[in-house]
Amino acid sequence: MPELIVGRDAEKKILKEVLDSKEAELLAVLGRRRVGKTFLIRNYYSKQLVFECTGMHEVSLMEQLSNFSNALQQAMKLQVPLAIPDSWLQAFTFLSDFLQAKPEKQPMVILFDEFPWLHTPKSGFLAAFGHWWNNWASRRPQLKVVICGSAASWMTENVLHNRGGLHNRVSRNIRLLPFSLKETEAYLVSRGISLDHYQILQLYMAMGGIPQYLKQVGRGESATQVIDKLFFEKGGMLKTEFDVLYRSLFNNASHHESIVRQLAKRAKGMSRAEVIKACGLTTGGTTTRLFEELEQSGFISQSIPFEKTSRDAIYKLLDEYSLFYLKFIDRARATGTGTWHKLAQGQSYNSWSGYAFEAICQKHIQQIKEVLGIGGVYTEASGWRYTSKTGETGTEIDLLLDRQDRCINLCEMKFSGQEFVINKKYASELDNKVNVFKEQTGTKKTIFLTMITTYGTKQNIYYTGRITSEVKMEDLFR
Structure with missing residues (x-):
């Protein structure tokens, strides 16, 4: 009995179109480790x-071929090894022989999981697969071949x-992305787990919307207990996960890790030149390829x-898990039950939570726009x-929504x-941001100062006449 697929509406639409198609289809599914690619297809x-073969990481050609043979034996339901x-080339001939014996009227799905791992050096896998697809599989309308990586x-x-x-x-x-906050809530509910939005947000800040991570959340556990269990307790x-995550995705992953480590230190982001120098x-x-691989x-x-132009691009660390790991786990001495409860009282927690919340807001811009009434x-x-050359204090705006209707939401x-309170000092900072932005950009557009907070x-007196709109945590779950 297949499990319920939560969310993934756009992806399910594509999968249905593939199934209903009157032609042979080759579908590529991309997405990071543990994001749910295999689960979705299966x-x-x-x-x-009717057939599924999963590539093995860093093994020889003969081991991959043996693995393929085992998968074919399982598909054929044979007791005797093939x-x-x-x-x-011969492996795909064997596969063709097996498929040829199947009824031609019914759609047949073939899955090659961890496709890049099947292509070991000098194995000829990619050429053989291309030959098989072009000369045999593509001519059979009932065949739907899915490759995941x-x-x-x-x-x-x-x-x-x-x-x-x-x-x-x-x-x-299909590029399968982590769950949104709304999908995360629906996924937890589907597993019988009922948490309020603040608890879910805390989980998301630590591990993102990765289904396999969220699967570890137990009934009756608070966000603090879950984070303790997964990150700080022995065997968590x-x-x-951090080292395995990058090594499974990239060759020579040390350079990728180096870039991620540097970006984790700078919440406001770094230019390409700054990252290159630091690493x-x-x-x-x-x-360039390192940056592209991490971004993709x-x-x-x-x-x-x-x-500004693309030459002035700023890079930021987007992955919640990597940020949390590098901030609290990497080279840290504190471990064991109750560790996260203690850490959550300190200054490091405050700086991390601010950065993590900003990153989540950046991923939910469409929800923010809908709440502000500018979805269309x-x-x-x-x-x-802005950095002053005369030594004056600079200013920074993390999110600007520059609208075609000649307005800008400065977020x-x-x-x-709890409910956020604007005091006299912060009100002065906000006024300065708006004034410096107007002065330095010369914009003639109307500025709407917008607060995005957890509880509003x-x-x-510092809110009235200054803040024109606001977005709350619950709005990000739309």
Whole structure:
């Protein structure tokens, strides 16, 4: 019995179109480790899936071929082991023979999971797969071939942008992203777990919307207990996930980790030149590829500041899990039950929670726009920073919504366990931000100062006449 698929509405629409198609389909599914690619395909296509082969990480060609033979034996429901093919060309011949014996009228789904791992050096896998698809599989309308890969950059370069036998052969592709806050809540509810929005937000800040991480949440556990269990207790799943995560996605992952570590130190982000200098890298194609791979896999984001060009792009760490791990787990001495409860009382928690909340808001801009009543207005989201050359204090705006209707929402994001209060000092900072922004950009657009908080902003003398709109935590769950 297949499990319920929570959310993923756009993806399910594509999967249905593939199934209903009158032609052979080659579907590529990209997404980071543990985001639910295999779960989605297995459950949606539970009745049509006739063969599945999962690549093995860092093993020899013979081990991959033996693994393929075992998968074929399982699909054929045989008690006796099959002969191990001599090459991938022969392996695909075996697969064709098996599929040819199946009824031709029913759709048949073939799944190659962890597709990049099947392509070991000098194995000829990709060429053999391309040959099989072009000369046999593509001519059978009932065949729907799905290839999944966690290494998004490898999949993009070698499959989507392939210049050889697979050039323009992928008919559809899905980039599976982590759950939104709304999907996270629905997923937990589907597992019989009832938590309020603040508890879910805290979980999301620590581990993001990764289904396999969220699956570890137990009934009756608070966010603090879950974080303690997964990150700080002996054998905690997320205590050792960091190294495995990057090594499974990238070759020579040390450079990728180095970039992520540097960005974790700078909440406001860094320019490309700053990252390169901090990591001791050199400018050029290899370094460009590192940035692209991290961005395509959803770990970092690149944003172009207001009225700037791509040369001025700022990179930020987008992955909640990596940020939490590097802030509290990496090289930390504190471990054991109750550790997170203690850490959550300190200054490090305050700086981390502010950064993590901002990152989540950046991922839920569409929800923010809907609440502000500008869902249908063309909008460019960006940040802005000003550094004075005369030694005056600079200013920084984390989120600007530059609207086509000649208005700009200048957004301030504040994480708090209670209603946020604007005091005299902060009110002065807000006024300064608006004034410096207007002065330095020369904008003629109307500025709407917008607060994005957990429980709202207290309406006192510093709020009235200054704040024009606000978004609350509950709005991000829309």
